[in-house]
Amino acid sequence: MALDTRVLQADEWDAWYDHLELAFGGVAESPEERELWKTLTEPARSLGVWDEDTCVGSAGAFTFRLSVPGGALVPAAGVTMVGVAPTHRRRGVLTSLMRRQLDDIRAGGEPLAVLTASEPAIYGRFGYGTGTYAMSVDVDTTRVRLSVPPGTDAVRLRLVDPEKALADCERVYAALPATRPGMTARQPGWERVGVLDPEARRAGASPLKCVVAEGPRGEVTGYARYRVKPDWEQSGSDGKVLVSELDALDPASYAALWRYLFEIDLTWHVQAYGRPVDDALLHLVSDIRRVTPRKRDALHVRLVDLPGALAARAYAGPVDVVLEVEDDFCPWNAGRWRLVAGGSAGSVSCTRTADPAEVALSVRELGAAYLGGDTLAALAAAGRVRELRPGAVARVSRAFAWDVAPWLPHGF
Missing domain, CATH: 3.30.1050.10 (SCP2 sterol-binding domain)
Structure with a gap:
């Protein structure tokens, strides 16, 4: 029987997303995660492949504006939620989805398509190249000190509720895409992604925490979102600070936030993921050998x-x-x-x-x-x-x- 590829209807979303969870290992997301992605999904830009009443393939797109060299924000389709059921491999399902999607993106006037790949080897055959990389770091804070710039001591830090500080943090983020290529201008609803905090994602760490940096007039000039994962060994504490986001508008605020994270009691490591590969942190640390940076692919870019x-x-x-x-x-x-x-x-x-x-x-x-x-x-x-x-x-x-x-x- 022929497969049916069609634009997603609102009442098909749950079956469509169930298929996607199966394609990515079959572990159900928390209700709050699922609800957020349901809210962010753009049904008119989402495709499903159906075998009778079973969804066996999917691909979606978000409507983004991507910063490019020079600071312009360029329309870009954020390709997402791509999956094929294991029962329908080697039948051209993925190729047909990529064909339909790129044709639709071109017809819509977007010059770029971008994605993050679960397996980077997949998308090169469809014309995607690795356009950005991300760096993870694991800093041994017992052996590394920070050399901070003038003005760092004047920055005021406040520990705040991540939800209540959301608007202030978003104002900081909104100033950054024009300064660095590869960033997306935050569309309505996307601010929720950074504060999503289901217990299942904590892996033994604390609930999400947020610290903000403030300038001389009380304005928020930077923020960090993080969790603390307590741990103990025979010689004492061995806790970790897990940094999910850190953004700042000036060097002093930036350094003050990192220094705060380095000095949290009962922790001996700071681990951060998804940082820029030229992160200024690498120039603040006293011993780069104790930072152990690791680079991986991030955004894949396709010129449509x-x-x-x-x-x-x-x-x-x-x-x-x-x-x-x-x-x-x-x-x-x-x-x-x-x-x-x-x-x-x-x-x-x-x-x-x-x-x-x-x-x-x-x-x-x-x-x-x-x-x-x-x-x-x-x-x-x-x-x-x-x-x-x-x-x-x-x-x-x-x-x-x-x-x-x-x-x-x-x-x-």
Whole structure:
């Protein structure tokens, strides 16, 4: 019997989400998690594949605005909730969902699609490249001290209820996407994700806590959300501070928050996840060897409208280059494109051309370099970008680079 792929109806959501839980291991989420994701789901942008009355495949999209180099917020489809039932593998279900979804994104005028991958090897064949990375750290606070900037001692810290401080924290976050590529402007309802605190997710740690930093007029200039996980060994306490978020508007507030977390009683480790790979914390610590940073993929980027996406971002310097782009899955992007940019403050154009190509690459490599994360020079060294004119890769690689690493602060 043929499978039926259709847009999700509101009364199908529970069956659709039950399928998704099964695809991700079969462990049911807490009622509060499930209710939040039901609220955030956009049914008109969600697809289900049905075998009679059973959902066997799913893919959704959130309507985001993503920060790109130069500070612009560009429309982007946040691809999410992708899963295929184990009974329906190797039947083209995922490919058909990706095909339908990318066609819909293009028709809707969004130049970008982005996702976080449960298995990063899956999405390269659909043109997604790893556009941002995230860093986790485990700091031995018995051996590491912080060198804080002037003004840190003047920052006032207050321990607050995470729910009651939500508006203040969101004001801090709202100022940040324009300063770093890869961040999403928070849409209504998404502020709830950061304070979601079901007991099942604590793994023996405390309920979620929040500390805010305040400036001289009492304005909130930063915040950290964290849990404390008590532990004991024969020699005494061995507790851990588990940091889920830390954002600040200035170096003093930033350092004051980290110092607070380092000095919580009865704890000897600070563990933080999903930090930017160029996190300033690495320059505050006294001994980088006791930090044990670990890097992993985060946001995967797919150029859906190639000229629109390339024209939407700024470039670190002037560039005039002809790119030969391969894109089998979205053939409207394939071919030769002339990218002309005047630098970070200049105008940008990207148009089709018959001129000889200078650099050849696939749309996947463009996605990897789009936010200024991976460099085209590094990808060329791996054989994934080909230089057709001497010196062209170095020129275009410098133009695509950016002064801060792209960063996705939270998943979706």
